Amino acid sequence: MKESVSFAFAVYLLGFAVSIFIAAIIKFILFFIRKFSKRVQN
Amino acid sequence: MIKLLNLFQGVGTLFVQDPKIAIARIVLILLGILMVYLGKKEILEPLIMIPMGFGMAAVNSGVLFLSATQIGTIFMDPLVTNTDEIMNILQIDWLQPIYTFAFSNGLIACLVFMGIGVISDVGSVLKYPFTGMLIAMFAELGTVATFPIAHAMGLSYGEAAAVSLIGGADGPMVLFASLSLAKDLFVPITIVAYLYLSLTYGGYPFLVRLLIPKDLRGKAVKTTNKRNISSGEKLAFDIIACIVLCLLFPSASPLFLSFFLGNAIRESGMTRYAKLLEDVFLYSATFLLGLMLGVLCEASTILNPKILFLLLLGIIALLLSGIGGILGGYIVYLINGKNFNPVIGISGVSCVPTTAKVAQKEVNRVTRYSFILEYAMSANICGVITTAILTGIYVTFIPLM
Numbered sequence: 001m002k003e004s005v006s007f008a009f010a011v012y013l014l015g016f017a018v019s020i021f022i023a024a025i026i027k028f029i030l031f032f033i034r035k036f037s038k039r040v041q042n
Numbered sequence: 043m044i045k046l047l048n049l050f051q052g053v054g055t056l057f058v059q060d061p062k063i064a065i066a067r068i069v070l071i072l073l074g075i076l077m078v079y080l081g082k083k084e085i086l087e088p089l090i091m092i093p094m095g096f097g098m099a100a101v102n103s104g105v106l107f108l109s110a111t112q113i114g115t116i117f118m119d120p121l122v123t124n125t126d127e128i129m130n131i132l133q134i135d136w137l138q139p140i141y142t143f144a145f146s147n148g149l150i151a152c153l154v155f156m157g158i159g160v161i162s163d164v165g166s167v168l169k170y171p172f173t174g175m176l177i178a179m180f181a182e183l184g185t186v187a188t189f190p191i192a193h194a195m196g197l198s199y200g201e202a203a204a205v206s207l208i209g210g211a212d213g214p215m216v217l218f219a220s221l222s223l224a225k226d227l228f229v230p231i232t233i234v235a236y237l238y239l240s241l242t243y244g245g246y247p248f249l250v251r252l253l254i255p256k257d258l259r260g261k262a263v264k265t266t267n268k269r270n271i272s273s274g275e276k277l278a279f280d281i282i283a284c285i286v287l288c289l290l291f292p293s294a295s296p297l298f299l300s301f302f303l304g305n306a307i308r309e310s311g312m313t314r315y316a317k318l319l320e321d322v323f324l325y326s327a328t329f330l331l332g333l334m335l336g337v338l339c340e341a342s343t344i345l346n347p348k349i350l351f352l353l354l355l356g357i358i359a360l361l362l363s364g365i366g367g368i369l370g371g372y373i374v375y376l377i378n379g380k381n382f383n384p385v386i387g388i389s390g391v392s393c394v395p396t397t398a399k400v401a402q403k404e405v406n407r408v409t410r411y412s413f414i415l416e417y418a419m420s421a422n423i424c425g426v427i428t429t430a431i432l433t434g435i436y437v438t439f440i441p442l443m
Contacts, residue, residue: 004189004190011186011435015182015186016179020172020175022175027171030168033275
């Protein structure tokens with residue numbers, strides 16, 4: 001039981017970390033594209 | 043009398059089978075009729091329930107004597123693994139080709155996922171990525187908390203993971219995971235998942251009303267003027283997120299590819315492909331999925347003592363995910379200085395777009411002037427992504443244990 005609880009907890013933490021990483025990638029993509037498109041316009 | 047029973051073998055087999063199986067057949071025929079009725083009344087999702095009910099009723103009625111010693115049907119045999127036997131059965135059982143070439147390898151799940159990709163607008167995810175992901179991860183509470191409960195009830199790690207994923211409220215994901223982690227139980231797990239997913243539309247509103255006071259349910263969310271997301275930005279997100287997730291979890295890469303490709307087709311403006319995926323692939327796959335699930339409900343296959351556990355665990359998983367989602371809504375409400383509606387939390391449960399609709403409907407019951415659909419869709423689509431991530435983690439790590 002203890003092992004399965006710690007495994008579930010590890011799965012959750014890893015899932016959380018990957019989800020936040022994806023959210024950070026989204027912010028990075030938007031930042032990068034918008035900065036790049038501004039430069040092209042200038 | 044014997045001649046008569048041999049003539050009408052569907053009835054005749056009832057008298058020679060184990061009484062338990064004969065009774066289960068009759069119960070499943072009645073359950074099939076009930077599913078068609080509930081589908082027609084739209085209490086359960088008709089797109090799945092009507093073909094499933096018909097399949098279930100027909101497969102349990104159409105049992106015949108295949109040989110002097112063998113009783114079975116000419117629908118399909120999900121348990122056959124020997125290649126020679128499969129080649130024989132492919133020529134006899136009419137649904138076996140679909141089962142072998144599209145169901146048991148997860149193709150149908152991927153086609154449904156492609157369709158979900160086409161109908162999903164990731165613009166709201168790109169507008170509120172952290173809020174959406176935070177709520178969606180809270181709404182995965184059932185997906186992880188059910189795992190130790192299921193294991194304590196005697197299920198193996200693979201079976202426990204597959205049944206826990208019901209908490210993600212995403213049918214194709216449960217099908218995909220149970221096919222790779224719990225081959226022996228994938229029929230009952232997927233059936234339980236689809237039965238319960240149909241109930242989310244009816245059940246979650248009560249949970250929302252129970253856990254969120256009326257004045258909070260009607261809270262308007264002040265939105266900041268965010269720039270609109272262009273289709274190029276959405277497309278860039280699709281390709282990068284797809285590559286990153288495939289790099290991290292190759293075992294679930296078919297799911298990631300299907301979802302993001304579907305969305306990329308939508309954002310690329312390829313209307314012919316988009317129509318093909320939505321109108322043909324998505325609906326064909328959903329229809330076949332319903333029919334196959336019904337036909338898989340053969341009494342001899344489904345009579346498994348673990349099914350009662352699965353019924354219980356499925357409801358626990360969905361309940362915990364709903365509670366987790368609302369908790370996530372409350373946390374964002376506090377983080378945002380009370381400028382958030384906690385009802386949005388329920389849409390973190392990734393039943394696209396059902397839970398987002400539930401959230402907006404519940405808000406509209408209190409006030410007609412609060413629109414939370416954009417936030418709700420963000421959390422909803424983030425829920426699809428987080429469920430796919432958790433499926434990837436389970437499918438990758440369970441075989442290593």
